[in-house]
Amino acid sequence: MDFSSKLLEQAVDEMSQLPGIGKRTALRLVLHLLKQPESQTEQLAAALQKLRSEIKLCKNCFNISDTELCDICANPNRISEIVCVVEDIRDVMAIENTAQYRGLYHVLGGKISPMDGIGPSQLTIKPLIEKVKAGKVEEIIFALSSTLEGDTTNFYIFRQLEETPVKTSTIARGISVGDELEYADEVTLGRSITNRVPFESSMKG
Protein backbone atom coordinates (compact mmCIF):
# COMPACT_ATOMS: atom_id res chain seq x y z
CA MET A 1 0.00 0.00 0.00
CA ASP A 2 1.18 3.49 -0.90
CA PHE A 3 0.34 6.06 1.74
CA SER A 4 0.37 9.81 1.17
CA SER A 5 1.40 10.31 4.80
CA LYS A 6 4.27 8.81 6.82
CA LEU A 7 2.34 9.32 10.06
CA LEU A 8 -0.57 7.34 8.68
CA GLU A 9 1.74 4.63 7.39
CA GLN A 10 3.42 4.22 10.78
CA ALA A 11 0.11 3.98 12.63
CA VAL A 12 -1.20 1.40 10.14
CA ASP A 13 2.06 -0.59 10.36
CA GLU A 14 1.91 -0.76 14.15
CA MET A 15 -1.80 -1.61 14.17
CA SER A 16 -1.35 -4.40 11.63
CA GLN A 17 1.14 -6.16 13.93
CA LEU A 18 -1.80 -7.25 16.08
CA PRO A 19 -2.97 -10.81 15.38
CA GLY A 20 -5.73 -11.14 12.79
CA ILE A 21 -5.45 -7.50 11.71
CA GLY A 22 -4.18 -6.97 8.18
CA LYS A 23 -3.17 -3.71 6.52
CA ARG A 24 -6.67 -3.02 5.20
CA THR A 25 -8.36 -3.52 8.57
CA ALA A 26 -5.63 -1.49 10.27
CA LEU A 27 -6.26 1.39 7.85
CA ARG A 28 -10.00 1.20 8.55
CA LEU A 29 -9.40 1.30 12.33
CA VAL A 30 -6.93 4.18 12.10
CA LEU A 31 -9.23 6.24 9.82
CA HIS A 32 -12.03 5.60 12.32
CA LEU A 33 -9.88 7.02 15.12
CA LEU A 34 -9.16 10.11 12.99
CA LYS A 35 -12.90 10.77 12.68
CA GLN A 36 -13.45 10.48 16.47
CA PRO A 37 -12.53 13.16 19.01
CA GLU A 38 -8.82 13.27 19.85
CA SER A 39 -9.63 12.17 23.42
CA GLN A 40 -10.59 8.67 22.25
CA THR A 41 -7.15 8.03 20.75
CA GLU A 42 -5.54 9.51 23.87
CA GLN A 43 -7.54 7.20 26.14
CA LEU A 44 -6.81 4.11 24.04
CA ALA A 45 -3.08 4.85 23.98
CA ALA A 46 -2.98 5.64 27.70
CA ALA A 47 -4.93 2.50 28.68
CA LEU A 48 -2.59 0.27 26.65
CA GLN A 49 0.56 1.94 28.02
CA LYS A 50 -0.70 1.82 31.60
CA LEU A 51 -1.71 -1.83 31.31
CA ARG A 52 1.63 -2.85 29.81
CA SER A 53 3.77 -1.01 32.36
CA GLU A 54 1.74 -1.54 35.55
CA ILE A 55 0.26 -5.01 35.10
CA LYS A 56 1.01 -7.50 37.88
CA LEU A 57 0.69 -11.26 38.12
CA CYS A 58 -0.79 -12.77 41.29
CA LYS A 59 2.19 -14.21 43.22
CA ASN A 60 0.25 -17.40 44.00
CA CYS A 61 -1.63 -18.32 40.81
CA PHE A 62 0.08 -16.04 38.21
CA ASN A 63 -3.25 -14.72 36.95
CA ILE A 64 -3.36 -11.09 35.79
CA SER A 65 -4.19 -8.95 38.81
CA ASP A 66 -3.91 -5.37 40.04
CA THR A 67 -2.89 -6.55 43.52
CA GLU A 68 -0.12 -8.83 44.83
CA LEU A 69 -2.63 -11.60 45.53
CA CYS A 70 -5.60 -11.87 43.15
CA ASP A 71 -9.20 -11.76 44.39
CA ILE A 72 -9.64 -15.51 43.98
CA CYS A 73 -6.48 -16.47 45.90
CA ALA A 74 -7.27 -13.89 48.59
CA ASN A 75 -10.81 -15.22 49.10
CA PRO A 76 -10.88 -17.35 52.33
CA ASN A 77 -14.02 -19.17 51.13
CA ARG A 78 -12.21 -20.83 48.23
CA ILE A 79 -10.86 -24.36 48.71
CA SER A 80 -7.10 -23.81 48.49
CA GLU A 81 -6.32 -27.56 48.37
CA ILE A 82 -7.77 -27.94 44.87
CA VAL A 83 -5.84 -26.28 42.02
CA CYS A 84 -7.08 -26.05 38.44
CA VAL A 85 -4.25 -25.71 35.88
CA VAL A 86 -5.21 -23.44 32.96
CA GLU A 87 -3.46 -21.70 30.09
CA ASP A 88 -4.43 -18.05 30.56
CA ILE A 89 -6.84 -15.57 32.12
CA ARG A 90 -9.54 -16.32 29.53
CA ASP A 91 -9.83 -19.89 30.84
CA VAL A 92 -10.11 -18.59 34.41
CA MET A 93 -12.90 -16.24 33.31
CA ALA A 94 -14.70 -19.04 31.45
CA ILE A 95 -14.59 -21.41 34.44
CA GLU A 96 -15.56 -18.65 36.90
CA ASN A 97 -18.60 -17.92 34.70
CA THR A 98 -19.94 -21.43 35.35
CA ALA A 99 -20.03 -20.67 39.12
CA GLN A 100 -19.42 -24.43 39.65
CA TYR A 101 -15.81 -24.34 40.83
CA ARG A 102 -14.73 -23.34 44.34
CA GLY A 103 -11.01 -24.18 44.22
CA LEU A 104 -8.04 -22.04 43.14
CA TYR A 105 -6.26 -21.74 39.78
CA HIS A 106 -2.73 -21.95 38.47
CA VAL A 107 -2.17 -19.96 35.24
CA LEU A 108 0.63 -21.44 33.12
CA GLY A 109 0.85 -18.52 30.71
CA GLY A 110 0.84 -20.79 27.66
CA LYS A 111 1.40 -24.37 26.53
CA ILE A 112 4.62 -26.24 25.75
CA SER A 113 5.02 -25.71 22.00
CA PRO A 114 8.44 -26.32 20.44
CA MET A 115 7.08 -25.01 17.10
CA ASP A 116 6.55 -21.57 18.70
CA GLY A 117 9.76 -21.82 20.74
CA ILE A 118 7.91 -22.19 24.05
CA GLY A 119 9.55 -24.64 26.47
CA PRO A 120 8.64 -25.59 30.07
CA SER A 121 10.95 -22.90 31.49
CA GLN A 122 8.89 -20.09 29.91
CA LEU A 123 5.77 -21.29 31.71
CA THR A 124 5.00 -21.23 35.44
CA ILE A 125 5.44 -25.01 35.79
CA LYS A 126 8.24 -24.82 38.39
CA PRO A 127 6.24 -22.82 40.96
CA LEU A 128 3.35 -25.27 40.48
CA ILE A 129 5.57 -28.28 41.25
CA GLU A 130 6.99 -26.44 44.27
CA LYS A 131 3.50 -25.64 45.53
CA VAL A 132 2.59 -29.33 45.30
CA LYS A 133 5.86 -30.50 46.90
CA ALA A 134 5.27 -28.09 49.79
CA GLY A 135 2.21 -30.25 50.53
CA LYS A 136 -0.37 -27.51 50.16
CA VAL A 137 -2.28 -29.16 47.30
CA GLU A 138 -4.49 -32.25 47.39
CA GLU A 139 -5.81 -32.30 43.85
CA ILE A 140 -4.60 -30.91 40.53
CA ILE A 141 -7.23 -30.55 37.78
CA PHE A 142 -5.79 -30.23 34.27
CA ALA A 143 -8.00 -27.91 32.19
CA LEU A 144 -5.83 -27.20 29.14
CA SER A 145 -7.37 -27.43 25.70
CA SER A 146 -7.25 -30.90 24.21
CA THR A 147 -4.62 -30.26 21.52
CA LEU A 148 -1.19 -31.76 20.90
CA GLU A 149 0.39 -28.90 22.87
CA GLY A 150 -2.15 -29.14 25.69
CA ASP A 151 -1.72 -32.89 26.05
CA THR A 152 2.09 -32.55 25.97
CA THR A 153 1.96 -29.93 28.72
CA ASN A 154 -0.42 -32.03 30.83
CA PHE A 155 1.85 -35.07 30.47
CA TYR A 156 5.02 -33.08 31.26
CA ILE A 157 3.51 -31.81 34.52
CA PHE A 158 1.98 -35.19 35.33
CA ARG A 159 5.38 -36.90 35.08
CA GLN A 160 6.93 -34.42 37.50
CA LEU A 161 4.13 -35.00 39.99
CA GLU A 162 4.23 -38.82 39.88
CA GLU A 163 6.41 -39.12 42.97
CA THR A 164 4.15 -36.84 45.02
CA PRO A 165 0.91 -38.06 46.66
CA VAL A 166 -1.16 -35.42 44.87
CA LYS A 167 -4.34 -36.57 43.10
CA THR A 168 -4.52 -35.56 39.44
CA SER A 169 -7.61 -35.33 37.27
CA THR A 170 -8.60 -33.77 33.97
CA ILE A 171 -11.85 -32.11 32.93
CA ALA A 172 -14.32 -34.47 31.22
CA ARG A 173 -14.28 -34.65 27.43
CA GLY A 174 -17.57 -35.54 25.78
CA ILE A 175 -20.42 -34.41 23.60
CA SER A 176 -21.39 -30.78 24.30
CA VAL A 177 -24.80 -30.26 25.84
CA GLY A 178 -27.18 -29.54 22.95
CA ASP A 179 -24.91 -31.10 20.29
CA GLU A 180 -26.18 -33.72 17.84
CA LEU A 181 -24.42 -37.08 18.08
CA GLU A 182 -24.03 -37.55 14.33
CA TYR A 183 -21.91 -34.42 13.97
CA ALA A 184 -19.51 -35.23 16.87
CA ASP A 185 -15.96 -36.24 15.92
CA GLU A 186 -15.09 -39.88 16.59
CA VAL A 187 -12.39 -39.22 19.22
CA THR A 188 -14.78 -37.19 21.36
CA LEU A 189 -17.60 -39.69 20.87
CA GLY A 190 -15.26 -42.58 21.74
CA ARG A 191 -14.09 -40.87 24.92
CA SER A 192 -17.65 -40.02 25.92
CA ILE A 193 -18.56 -43.72 25.75
CA THR A 194 -15.44 -44.91 27.58
CA ASN A 195 -15.92 -42.31 30.33
CA ARG A 196 -19.68 -42.76 30.68
CA VAL A 197 -21.19 -41.67 34.01
CA PRO A 198 -24.06 -43.11 36.10
CA PHE A 199 -27.35 -41.74 34.78
CA GLU A 200 -28.35 -40.27 38.16
CA SER A 201 -25.21 -38.13 38.37
CA SER A 202 -25.83 -36.76 34.85
CA MET A 203 -29.12 -35.26 36.07
CA LYS A 204 -27.43 -32.93 38.56
CA GLY A 205 -25.53 -30.44 36.35
Add this chain to the structure above:
Amino acid sequence: MDFSSKLLEQAVDEMSQLPGIGKRTALRLVLHLLKQPESQTEQLAAALQKLRSEIKLCKNCFNISDTELCDICANPNRISEIVCVVEDIRDVMAIENTAQYRGLYHVLGGKISPMDGIGPSQLTIKPLIEKVKAGKVEEIIFALSSTLEGDTTNFYIFRQLEETPVKTSTIARGISVGDELEYADEVTLGRSITNRVPFESSMKG
Protein backbone atom coordinates in the same frame (compact mmCIF):
# COMPACT_ATOMS: atom_id res chain seq x y z
CA MET B 1 -17.26 -10.00 31.21
CA ASP B 2 -15.80 -10.02 34.71
CA PHE B 3 -12.15 -9.01 34.79
CA SER B 4 -9.80 -9.67 37.66
CA SER B 5 -7.93 -6.47 36.82
CA LYS B 6 -9.19 -2.90 36.33
CA LEU B 7 -6.20 -2.09 34.10
CA LEU B 8 -7.06 -5.00 31.82
CA GLU B 9 -10.73 -4.03 31.81
CA GLN B 10 -9.93 -0.44 30.79
CA ALA B 11 -7.64 -1.51 27.97
CA VAL B 12 -10.25 -4.00 26.68
CA ASP B 13 -12.99 -1.36 26.94
CA GLU B 14 -11.01 1.17 24.91
CA MET B 15 -9.96 -1.41 22.32
CA SER B 16 -13.52 -2.63 21.85
CA GLN B 17 -14.66 0.88 20.86
CA LEU B 18 -12.97 0.34 17.50
CA PRO B 19 -15.38 -0.71 14.74
CA GLY B 20 -15.79 -4.46 14.28
CA ILE B 21 -13.87 -5.28 17.47
CA GLY B 22 -15.97 -6.87 20.21
CA LYS B 23 -14.97 -7.53 23.82
CA ARG B 24 -13.63 -11.00 23.06
CA THR B 25 -11.42 -9.87 20.18
CA ALA B 26 -10.27 -6.86 22.23
CA LEU B 27 -9.23 -9.21 25.06
CA ARG B 28 -7.32 -11.40 22.59
CA LEU B 29 -5.48 -8.36 21.16
CA VAL B 30 -4.64 -6.96 24.60
CA LEU B 31 -3.38 -10.34 25.89
CA HIS B 32 -1.24 -10.58 22.75
CA LEU B 33 0.34 -7.20 23.54
CA LEU B 34 1.08 -8.40 27.09
CA LYS B 35 3.05 -11.33 25.68
CA GLN B 36 5.12 -9.10 23.37
CA PRO B 37 8.00 -6.86 24.50
CA GLU B 38 6.87 -3.63 26.17
CA SER B 39 8.36 -1.65 23.25
CA GLN B 40 5.66 -2.89 20.86
CA THR B 41 2.87 -1.42 22.98
CA GLU B 42 4.90 1.80 23.37
CA GLN B 43 5.34 2.11 19.61
CA LEU B 44 1.68 1.41 18.88
CA ALA B 45 0.51 3.98 21.42
CA ALA B 46 3.03 6.58 20.23
CA ALA B 47 2.17 6.09 16.55
CA LEU B 48 -1.55 6.53 17.24
CA GLN B 49 -1.03 9.61 19.42
CA LYS B 50 1.37 11.21 16.94
CA LEU B 51 -0.97 10.55 14.02
CA ARG B 52 -3.98 12.00 15.84
CA SER B 53 -2.24 15.13 17.04
CA GLU B 54 -0.01 15.95 14.05
CA ILE B 55 -2.08 14.85 11.07
CA LYS B 56 -2.74 17.49 8.41
CA LEU B 57 -5.19 17.70 5.55
CA CYS B 58 -3.96 18.99 2.18
CA LYS B 59 -5.30 22.56 1.90
CA ASN B 60 -6.34 21.99 -1.72
CA CYS B 61 -7.86 18.48 -1.85
CA PHE B 62 -8.33 17.70 1.90
CA ASN B 63 -6.59 14.35 1.58
CA ILE B 64 -4.52 13.19 4.58
CA SER B 65 -1.01 14.54 4.15
CA ASP B 66 2.11 15.33 6.17
CA THR B 67 2.63 18.58 4.24
CA GLU B 68 0.45 21.64 3.55
CA LEU B 69 -0.06 20.56 -0.04
CA CYS B 70 -0.19 16.81 -0.73
CA ASP B 71 2.14 15.11 -3.22
CA ILE B 72 -0.61 14.80 -5.83
CA CYS B 73 -1.68 18.47 -5.67
CA ALA B 74 1.96 19.59 -5.63
CA ASN B 75 2.82 17.52 -8.73
CA PRO B 76 3.01 19.90 -11.76
CA ASN B 77 2.46 16.97 -14.15
CA ARG B 78 -1.08 16.33 -12.91
CA ILE B 79 -3.97 17.92 -14.82
CA SER B 80 -5.36 20.40 -12.29
CA GLU B 81 -8.48 21.15 -14.36
CA ILE B 82 -9.96 17.69 -13.73
CA VAL B 83 -11.09 16.93 -10.18
CA CYS B 84 -12.30 13.53 -8.99
CA VAL B 85 -14.65 13.73 -5.97
CA VAL B 86 -14.13 10.83 -3.53
CA GLU B 87 -15.16 9.94 -0.01
CA ASP B 88 -11.85 9.30 1.74
CA ILE B 89 -8.16 8.49 1.36
CA ARG B 90 -8.88 4.82 0.63
CA ASP B 91 -10.62 5.79 -2.60
CA VAL B 92 -7.67 7.99 -3.58
CA MET B 93 -5.32 5.05 -2.96
CA ALA B 94 -7.54 2.70 -4.98
CA ILE B 95 -7.72 5.04 -7.99
CA GLU B 96 -3.99 5.87 -7.80
CA ASN B 97 -3.28 2.12 -7.91
CA THR B 98 -4.87 1.88 -11.35
CA ALA B 99 -2.30 4.41 -12.69
CA GLN B 100 -5.01 5.50 -15.17
CA TYR B 101 -5.93 8.90 -13.72
CA ARG B 102 -3.82 12.04 -14.16
CA GLY B 103 -6.13 14.66 -12.62
CA LEU B 104 -6.48 15.84 -9.00
CA TYR B 105 -8.84 14.74 -6.21
CA HIS B 106 -11.24 16.34 -3.81
CA VAL B 107 -11.76 14.33 -0.60
CA LEU B 108 -15.19 14.95 0.95
CA GLY B 109 -14.45 13.18 4.22
CA GLY B 110 -17.72 11.23 4.13
CA LYS B 111 -21.12 11.10 2.51
CA ILE B 112 -24.33 12.97 3.37
CA SER B 113 -26.10 10.60 5.76
CA PRO B 114 -28.90 11.98 7.96
CA MET B 115 -29.07 8.58 9.73
CA ASP B 116 -25.53 9.08 11.03
CA GLY B 117 -26.06 12.80 11.60
CA ILE B 118 -23.76 13.82 8.76
CA GLY B 119 -24.98 16.85 6.81
CA PRO B 120 -23.37 18.81 3.95
CA SER B 121 -21.70 21.24 6.35
CA GLN B 122 -19.57 18.47 7.92
CA LEU B 123 -18.10 17.59 4.52
CA THR B 124 -15.76 19.66 2.37
CA ILE B 125 -18.49 20.49 -0.15
CA LYS B 126 -18.24 24.28 0.27
CA PRO B 127 -14.53 24.51 -0.70
CA LEU B 128 -15.29 22.32 -3.73
CA ILE B 129 -18.04 24.66 -4.94
CA GLU B 130 -15.74 27.66 -4.34
CA LYS B 131 -12.96 25.99 -6.32
CA VAL B 132 -15.34 25.46 -9.23
CA LYS B 133 -16.79 28.99 -9.02
CA ALA B 134 -13.26 30.43 -9.09
CA GLY B 135 -13.08 28.93 -12.58
CA LYS B 136 -10.13 26.63 -11.96
CA VAL B 137 -11.98 23.39 -12.74
CA GLU B 138 -13.22 22.13 -16.11
CA GLU B 139 -14.52 18.71 -15.16
CA ILE B 140 -15.81 17.13 -11.96
CA ILE B 141 -15.83 13.31 -11.83
CA PHE B 142 -18.09 11.85 -9.15
CA ALA B 143 -16.53 8.66 -7.76
CA LEU B 144 -18.59 7.99 -4.63
CA SER B 145 -19.88 4.50 -3.98
CA SER B 146 -23.25 3.80 -5.56
CA THR B 147 -25.37 3.75 -2.41
CA LEU B 148 -28.29 5.86 -1.26
CA GLU B 149 -25.90 8.15 0.61
CA GLY B 150 -23.45 8.33 -2.29
CA ASP B 151 -26.18 9.17 -4.81
CA THR B 152 -27.65 11.80 -2.45
CA THR B 153 -24.24 13.45 -2.05
CA ASN B 154 -23.60 13.39 -5.81
CA PHE B 155 -27.00 14.96 -6.46
CA TYR B 156 -26.56 17.63 -3.75
CA ILE B 157 -23.24 18.74 -5.26
CA PHE B 158 -24.58 18.47 -8.81
CA ARG B 159 -27.46 20.84 -8.01
CA GLN B 160 -25.07 23.45 -6.61
CA LEU B 161 -22.93 23.27 -9.74
CA GLU B 162 -25.80 23.54 -12.25
CA GLU B 163 -25.34 27.29 -12.76
CA THR B 164 -21.60 26.95 -13.38
CA PRO B 165 -20.19 25.91 -16.78
CA VAL B 166 -18.28 22.95 -15.24
CA LYS B 167 -18.66 19.56 -16.93
CA THR B 168 -19.76 16.77 -14.57
CA SER B 169 -19.38 13.04 -15.07
CA THR B 170 -19.56 9.92 -12.96
CA ILE B 171 -17.44 6.77 -13.09
CA ALA B 172 -18.96 4.03 -15.26
CA ARG B 173 -21.12 1.39 -13.55
CA GLY B 174 -21.17 -2.00 -15.19
CA ILE B 175 -20.23 -5.63 -14.97
CA SER B 176 -16.82 -6.11 -13.32
CA VAL B 177 -14.08 -7.48 -15.56
CA GLY B 178 -14.05 -11.26 -15.03
CA ASP B 179 -17.60 -11.41 -13.62
CA GLU B 180 -20.21 -13.80 -14.98
CA LEU B 181 -23.29 -12.11 -16.43
CA GLU B 182 -25.79 -14.44 -14.76
CA TYR B 183 -24.65 -13.43 -11.26
CA ALA B 184 -24.78 -9.65 -11.86
CA ASP B 185 -27.61 -7.74 -10.16
CA GLU B 186 -30.25 -6.36 -12.51
CA VAL B 187 -29.61 -2.66 -11.79
CA THR B 188 -25.93 -3.00 -12.72
CA LEU B 189 -26.73 -5.13 -15.76
CA GLY B 190 -29.42 -2.65 -16.87
CA ARG B 191 -27.02 0.28 -16.56
CA SER B 192 -24.29 -1.60 -18.40
CA ILE B 193 -26.64 -2.05 -21.39
CA THR B 194 -27.93 1.54 -21.35
CA ASN B 195 -24.39 2.91 -21.11
CA ARG B 196 -22.86 0.55 -23.66
CA VAL B 197 -19.63 1.73 -25.31
CA PRO B 198 -18.30 1.31 -28.87
CA PHE B 199 -16.54 -2.07 -29.11
CA GLU B 200 -13.23 -0.49 -30.27
CA SER B 201 -12.97 1.70 -27.16
CA SER B 202 -13.56 -1.33 -24.89
CA MET B 203 -10.36 -2.89 -26.29
CA LYS B 204 -8.12 -0.12 -24.91
CA GLY B 205 -8.35 -0.56 -21.12
